[in-house]
Amino acid sequence: MSTVNFVSLYNKYRLSRFIGVDDWADRLSYFYSFVLLLTCTLLVTSKTYLLRPIACHMPTAPEGGNFKNYVESACWVLGTVPIRSNESMPQRVESWEELEKRRRINYYQWVPFMLALQSIMFYIPHLAWQTVSFSRLGTDLNQLVAKASEALVAKSESKRDECIQQVARALELLLFAHRDYRRGVLADFRRSLSRIVGFLLASKRLGTWTVFAYFCIKLTYLSNTVVQLYIMMIFLNYDHNMFLFAWKLVGNLLSETYWTESLYFPRLSYCTLRLRHLGARENVYAGVCALPVNMFNEKIYIFLFFWVMIVMLCTAISLLVWVFRMSTRRRRCTIIKKYLRLKQLPAPDQIRAFEHKSDNTRSSRKSLERAFRKSVDGFVNRFLCFDGVFLIHVMTSNVGDVITADLVALLWKAWITRYAGRPEWEQPSDVSDNEFEYVSPTVDEGRTLTESTMSGQRTNTRNSMEIRRRPHEAESARTRSSLPQSPATWTC
Template sequence: MLFLDKFLQGLKPQFDDDVVDRLNYYYTPMLLVIFALTLSAKQYVGQPIQCWIPAQFTGAWEQYSENYCFVQNTYFLPLTHYIPNDIQEREDREIGYYQWVPFVLGLQGILFYLPSLIWRILNWQSGVAVKGIVQMCQDVGNMNVEKRKSSVEVVAIHLRDSLRTQQQLLKRNIFGTLLRRGSFLNVLYILVKFIYLAQVLTQFVILNRFLGTSYTLWGFDILRDLAYGREWQESGHFPRVTMCDFEVRVLGNKHRHTVQCVLMINMFNEKVYLFIWWWLLIVAVATLGSLIYWIVMSFSNAQHESFVSQYLRVYNLLSDDKYGALGKFVDQFLRMDGVFLLRLIASNAGDLITTDIVYQLWQMFLQDEAAKAQTLPLPNAPASQLEEVDGLNNDKQRLT
């Protein structure tokens, strides 16, 4: 049973970002892979195409013509149109996407995962093991009450040490010249959000180019066609009946045959791609909203202090005279990346664990400030400075 539990824990995905990112790199690729495997089974196991052939064709000829027409592109003509005599005009009407649908869906899934790969590779340059910290917080949340207190303290110490290590690394790291100290993870995360948004917009272009449609807003236009009763026979999108030309040699002479085929696979392709288009639209809107949210949350000091203060109020650690210390705690102790990590912890591990971690970090901050303040005042120091030292010492004694 222990081995089974470890195995199942290994299969469980580990996240170090928000739910919109998972929608891009986890759920969407999974959905695309499921569609790709389903359509592959229909293509290579079932009968994706069936052709109506002349009576003189034998069974072997029928099998040959269907295999050839599936491999070779077919072309669409409305049933009321005559077959053009010009071979080039027939070739201009060819549709050839149906053979490549599973492979293109797999490629789209890979493209969705690439921004996440960039995030995981580059966030290590900050000196903070983002995924490890978030995972530690998730593990703490699953512990009983007795173990959780000591584990939260370990996580808080690890988080504090990681932020301190980050300050040293950014002085020697090439990214330190590009980003302000303490904002590396924030800027990188916003950049990855931009890549997610650009990537999902690129998916619309890939879809339109691949399907060869003249519609710009393909999903809206297809639904409009369905609403007004404009079927595939008129629009030409995902046609079920197509024409196929092939040549055979008989006694050294080439004979050209034209057969009519039913593309049954297109009935599934239409539903799949209609769902994918609307899914991409939902992902694009969610990604844009998430990008705007993180920009506002990441570069607003007021939002930083408001976010941290809501957890400190749980233990009644804030009063009117402590808001100056709160600003120093956020700006100098946590900095932008510290607040960013707390937001990720809250998103993935919950508010309970985040509250305990913020409490531990606040305690460490007050202890550090009290230790610093003891060496600062001189005998002729102003009364306000002496009062600040006394206040910090009182906080330290109360917390310990």
């Protein structure tokens, strides 16, 4: 029994771990990179502060039993100077000082702290997105996605439908609450400007705020990777182009050059100490130190440098994909048409069913196509807007096409039965929540809707869609216009 419970808990964790309003590139930053850097931090910390990170030897040393420990501690704190094997050691104090100014390395003891800081930097954009999306939208989008994901593992059809209906109803309420009901010259100007610049004009009423905020977070993820690469270059005392730095690392790996030659992660380095004695001038001692901790730093930073470059490339690709999805009206309508066809809702594929009703088959076909495009265009641009299409894409990446198609079908039905044909749809149609029950639209419903659109008549709720009434409410149901009610408690 304990094994079964463990497997059930693991499956639940595996499902919900990556559920959220984000995509694979975001998870690559805030989850995989965060965990990777945190693991490296623990590894380097244990080697640096729990084990022996440095061992030094000085051929000439003053008398004293603790001098060796003192040398190792001093060289660890003050830093060491790497010297190539084909270079001669300085013979004068001035030459040593000049070499130390150019090559002194003292970042070993700071590596654990830098790795911890880098891990936090990868996670900060995710925290910002969670906070901003919840506080500004007034609802928890992650909870909506998580509820939709429960439909994937629902054990019964009724529970699956209930989960999908709750998510669809919550999305309808969200879109209705953010509708643009404003009047005046300024409101008209903002709407005109929004048609030109798209989601670049952040406005909750225009349905662009969520998309705008998400693109800002995307740019933050991308900027973070660039800053990470720059920090690693500065941290490793390299002040040239970052791509040249990567090229040098690859060249050293392919040519099997020792790191003592590249000076980035020297295994052997030199250290000088100045000691003052009473009644004597200052004495300078030089020794050689082995840095086993660099074996870890070497592997970690080489891997991290290329890992961050991969994350930067993936984030840039993801950003371009989102721009491609949201920038044009045609692309925004494409995904909605896709899911409407999956649910066999009014689509050009169904035009053959209406051909016998028109003497001119070609004219009927074209008219139906225009009606369908106009209907979908109104659904996307007046009801869903940028934010709604964005949430549909998020649902697709988290729960797949099947669940998302059901959600789009229910939202389409809500638009047709409650809001379509109303100026700015300030008020819903005269169907109350007690009378209305979500059902997946069928092919016949789609035909009725298309015929109504072709005839130029306003869509009537009870004639164009199948509305199921509960038996005990059929007689008492009456027409009224009201705001959508709060969604039911999420028990599924």
